[in-house]
Amino acid sequence: MTRLDSAWIAANPAPVHGSGTTKNSRGRVLAIGGAASVPGALRLTGEAALRAGAGKLQIATIASAALLLGVAVPEAGVIALPEEDGEIGDCGDRLTKPLAACDALVVGPGMGEPAAAGRLLAHVLAAVGDDTGIVIDATAIPELKGCRARAEACADRIVITPHHGEMAALTGDSADAIAADPERAALAVAREYGITVVLKADDTVIAAPDGTVLHYIGGGIGLATAGSGDVLAGAVAGLLSRGATPLVAAGWGVWLHGHGGRRVATRRGPIGFLARELPGEFPRLLPQ
Structure with missing residues (x-):
């Protein structure tokens, strides 16, 4: 197991964009998720993707939350999706063009019902572009086991971001064993x-x-807060959109998230800061 530290970061640089770069060539992220119970989760995910260097962002969520998110994240385009019992419903062809056009996709943040997350995951895996990086997060993670056939074709482009409970639901092992x-x-x-x-x-x-196994020694107890995982998923997606490999995107995403937490803690204190404060630290940590 290799320690994920400054030496690894130096040896595995994040993408750097030179002159002539446009917002499209910087990378296009599509974030899909949210529910009536957690309508703001994709704000955290989307902002993290942009702060990690992505050039464009689209947010796809339940229709009742789409306009509010568009106002909260004015840098993003919004896609209003059909809603069933407060969760994303049958998307039909609403996501066909956005999925074909994005460089990275993150699916799952803010979703509450496994059945809805499973339907959405199956839908996007069947329609996602051939070169698109994919981050599967939160409630969508355990649903991967029901989408294995569809996931096989793009497995080398998938990153999942589980905590121990989500990993237990995916594998059938107990959280204690994990x-x-x-x-x-x-x-x-x-x-x-x-x-x-x-x-x-x-x-x-x-x-x-x-x-390959990397080990990151945590960024502090303050990161154990609501929305922190949504930020991490967005950071990884942003890096994937810029052309990082899944391992480099995962390593840099974890490092930005952890070191961002350490930086916020020096100003706010070790506990009690908010997940929304993390993405603002990313630009200071990224290479120029």
């Missing part, structure tokens, strides 16, 4: 599904299907 040996758990899923796994906890383990 906590006892997170490296084993992350590596087993990475190899079984052919994907990159970011297993979140006090310390985070990143595993790739080739057997």
Whole structure:
């Protein structure tokens, strides 16, 4: 297991964009999720993607929240999706063009019902572009086991970002067993599904299907706060959109998230800062 630290960051640089770069060539992110119970989650995800360097952002969420999110994140385009019982319903062809046009997709933040997340995940995996990076987050993660056939074609472009409970729901292991040996758990899923796994906890383990395992020593107890995972998912998606490989995007996303937390803690204190304060630290940590 390799420590994810400043030496790894220096040896595995994030993409750098030179003269002539446009907002399209910087990377286009599509964030899909949200529910009536958590309508603001995609604000955190979307802002994190932009702060991680993506050039364009579209947010797709339930119709009742779309306009409010568009006002809250004026840099983003919004897509109003059909709503059923407060969750995303049957999208029909509403996502066909956005999925074909994005460079990175993040699906799942803010969703509450597994059945709705499973339907959405199956839909987007069937329609996503051939070169699109994919981040699967939150309630959508356990639903991957029901979408394995569709995921196989794009497995090498998928990053999942589970905490121990979501990992337990995906694997059938207990959360305690995963906590006892997170490296084993992350590596087993990475190899079984052919994907990159970011297993979140006090310390985070990143595993790739080739057997690479990274270990990040946590950014502090303050990161254990509502919305923190939504920010991490957006950061990884933003880096994928800019052309980073899944492992580099995962490593840099975790490092930005953790070091961003440390920087906020120096100003606010070690506990009690908000997830929305994290993305603003990313530009100071990214290469010029």
